[in-house]
Amino acid sequence: MPGVAHPDTVAAAASAATVNMAEVVVADVDGDRVDDVVAVERSTGKLWMYAGAARAEIGTGGWNGMHDLAGGDFNGDTKVDLIAVEQATGKLWLYPSVGKGLTTRVEMGSGGWNGMHDLVSGEFTGDGKADVVGVEHSTGKLWLYPGNGAGSIGGGGRVEIGTGGWNGMHDLVAMDLGADGRSDVVTAETSTGKLWWYKGTGTGLSPRVEIGNGGWNSMRDLAGGAVVGSADDDLVGVETASGKLFLYPGKTTGLDGRMQIGTADW
Numbered sequence: 001m002p003g004v005a006h007p008d009t010v011a012a013a014a015s016a017a018t019v020n021m022a023e024v025v026v027a028d029v030d031g032d033r034v035d036d037v038v039a040v041e042r043s044t045g046k047l048w049m050y051a052g053a054a055r056a057e058i059g060t061g062g063w064n065g066m067h068d069l070a071g072g073d074f075n076g077d078t079k080v081d082l083i084a085v086e087q088a089t090g091k092l093w094l095y096p097s098v099g100k101g102l103t104t105r106v107e108m109g110s111g112g113w114n115g116m117h118d119l120v121s122g123e124f125t126g127d128g129k130a131d132v133v134g135v136e137h138s139t140g141k142l143w144l145y146p147g148n149g150a151g152s153i154g155g156g157g158r159v160e161i162g163t164g165g166w167n168g169m170h171d172l173v174a175m176d177l178g179a180d181g182r183s184d185v186v187t188a189e190t191s192t193g194k195l196w197w198y199k200g201t202g203t204g205l206s207p208r209v210e211i212g213n214g215g216w217n218s219m220r221d222l223a224g225g226a227v228v229g230s231a232d233d234d235l236v237g238v239e240t241a242s243g244k245l246f247l248y249p250g251k252t253t254g255l256d257g258r259m260q261i262g263t264a265d266w
């Protein structure tokens, strides 16, 4: 994701949270070229955007019924949209961004999306159009759905980029490490608590590299985007026990030491 934010302003906004935020997404939803943090408030079902010094309500309710939120410009107008799966129907919905909020949703997938988990969005194929990657419950495979930049994904067929075992991972993130302009997959491994980096090649993923040697099972709602001013994307995540929101700045070879960016209970 393009854009450079300042951790201190993100921290101010992030501290305005009440309790129990989930489905964290890092994306430039308001179009000011600075990545924002978007999350669902469990107590109200509202969708909030944390940008600059305050948070803004961009969804009035019902968001507890949605899952696997991801952000990307899917309709090609340069504004970063949200997608989400509706639990009740298994439909995939596109919520186009209008700059300072979201407009009427459009059906992007007619059903079956409850069979996937950990949907993330990034630019995996190198054509400048947002794509979706997710894990299939029934097979543990990782699939890439190339976007066409006109509001649809996977029209030419999905691509298998992971042959299995992905149900053993949690909190999948799409982010660019290595600053090659291509999204990579970062995810935590349940059995070891390690954090792994799978570098995107344009057609698939390179062999994984360990970038966190343990403890990642204690984190939830990992998301990636450009939060600090470097060419590499950064990781944010909530520490489950404390509810604190942490930022892990990205670098060419992995992640730097974390800093706390939300003082409230996430």
Ligand SMILES: [Ca+2]
Pocket: 027, 028, 029, 030, 031, 032, 033, 034, 035, 036, 051
């Ligand atoms: Ca922004």
Ligand SMILES: [Ca+2]
Pocket: 072, 073, 074, 075, 076, 077, 078, 079, 080, 081, 096, 097
């Ligand atoms: Ca858009």
Ligand SMILES: [Ca+2]
Pocket: 122, 123, 124, 125, 126, 127, 128, 129, 130, 131, 146, 147
């Ligand atoms: Ca693409």
Ligand SMILES: [Ca+2]
Pocket: 175, 176, 177, 178, 179, 180, 181, 182, 183, 184, 199, 200
């Ligand atoms: Ca990359």
